[in-house]
Amino acid sequence: MSATRERLLAVGVTAAMVGALLSRRRVAQGLLALSRLASSAAASPTAxxxxCLYRYKHPSWPAPLQAFESPAAHAHRKYCVYIGGLTDGLLACSYVEALGAALDERGWSLVQPVLSSSYAGFGCSSLQRDADELAPLRHTHTHTHTLTTAAAQLLRHIADREEGDAEFALVGATPLSAGSHSTGCQDAVTLLRTAPPELRCRVRAAVLQAPVSDRESQTVEQDSDGSRGRLLAEAEAKLAAGEGEALLSQKYYGFVPISASRFASLVGRDGPDDLFSSDFTDERLAAKLGHMGLAGQRATAPSHPGLRTLFCFSGGDEYVPPSVDVPLLARRFVAAAGGAENGASALILAGASHNLAKPPRAAGEFVAAVCRTLDEI
Structure with missing residues (x-):
């Protein structure tokens, strides 16, 4: 066993033993030095x-969800919630470990939620359901809950745990797998539009990594047999018949059962998932992204203390059609969010792939950009 693994094992065993005896806050204080050791080890690319893995649950939910919070023990009151894309769960992108270590050095904890839409669950879920699971309303009167609340519920869980003393940042990410794009970005946008004002006031930053249009990305993916058009027609017919939750006859990308409503949202025009398309007018983009700036937040949450939003584009994104002028689109997104005066900015990582797997420098440049954004709060 390597020295690094031995140190990490010692940290985990010690945390478990002490955690059985003491409260979370006392554990955080008492094990802070050990946490620093673990974070140092995690800075290695292979570590x-x-x-700490824990459950969170709304009273109306039939079962809890889970979140993984890093480092194992800390005294931070600031939490960066990392939201992956379709098919994602924990460790969605290759830079997550480095991001966690960099955040810890700046007094932030990294939180990775496992939502009901994680992995192959997205086909029967929605952006609103994700947002609810992250930041829900205080009172929910339905067992199905509208699912932007999972995200909201996570924020509320942490805020309640910290006795109201917690701030948040959102990083909407893009996944490692092909065919699944920037749903983490769409989740962040949806959460900041629909979560209760008291929770949105705690969100001080949002970083959207590769905010790509799912609809437009379909044009760069092969559809030699025309199945995409047939499935969209089937989905629209089911929606018209009031059968939006019915599954389509063919699985999405061959392995994910998908409902008519979710397929139409991902592939059709102007649905809930269609937030970043370049063919929208400036007015339509403002309607979709206007709340991503401080003025937009204060329109419904007047006491919001400040919001920084970074649209981070990949210059070599394989899911962006060649016809899209990425620098122009970046400027349009910033303008739609209210401009620099409202905390919005954009960055293009030259030559970077969709998920920042290449070139080798791309992931580090993104982590540095996240840190700069948080340092501006």
């Missing part, structure tokens, strides 16, 4: 990410 595992240490953390």
């Amino acid at each position: 595992p990410l240490s953390g």
Whole structure:
């Protein structure tokens, strides 16, 4: 066993033993030095990410969800919630470990939620459901809950745990797998539009990594047999018949059962998932992204203390059609969010792939950009 693994094992065993006896806050204070050791080990590209896995649940939900918080023990009151894309769960992108270590150095904890839409669950879910699971309303009167609340519920869980003393940042990410794009970005946008004002006031930053249009990305993916058009027609017919939750006859990308409503949202025009398309007018983009700036937030949450939003584009994104002028689109997104005076900015990572797997420098440049954004709060 390597020295690094031995140190991490010692941290995990010690945290578990002490955690059985003491409260979370006392554990955080008492194990802070050990946490620093684990974070140092995690900075290695091959080291595992240490953390604490826990459940969170709304009273109306039939079962809890889970979140993984890093480092394993800390005294931070600031939390960066990392939201992956379709098919994603924990460790969605290759830079997550480095991001966790960099955040810890700046007094932020990294939180990775496992939503009901994670992995192959997205086909029967929605952006609103994700947002609810992250930041829901205080009172929910339905067992199905509208699912932007999972995200909201996570924020509320942490805020309640910290006795109201917590701030948040959102990083909407793009996944490692092909065919699944920037749903983490769409989740962040949806959460900041629909979560209760008291929770949105705690969100001080949002970083959208590769905010790509799912609809437009379909044009760069092969559809030699025309199945995409047939499935969209089937989905629209089911929606017209009031059968939006019915599954389509063919699985999405061959392995994910998908409902008519979710397929139409991802592939059709101007649905809930269609937030970043370049063919929208400036007015339509403002309607979709206007709340991503401070003025937009204060329109419904007047006491919001400030919001920084970074649209981070990949200059070599394989899911962006060649016809899209990425620098122009970046400027349009910033303008739609209210401009620099409202905390919005954009960055293009030259030559970077969709998920920042290449070139080798891309992931580090993105982590540095996240840190700069948080440092501006």
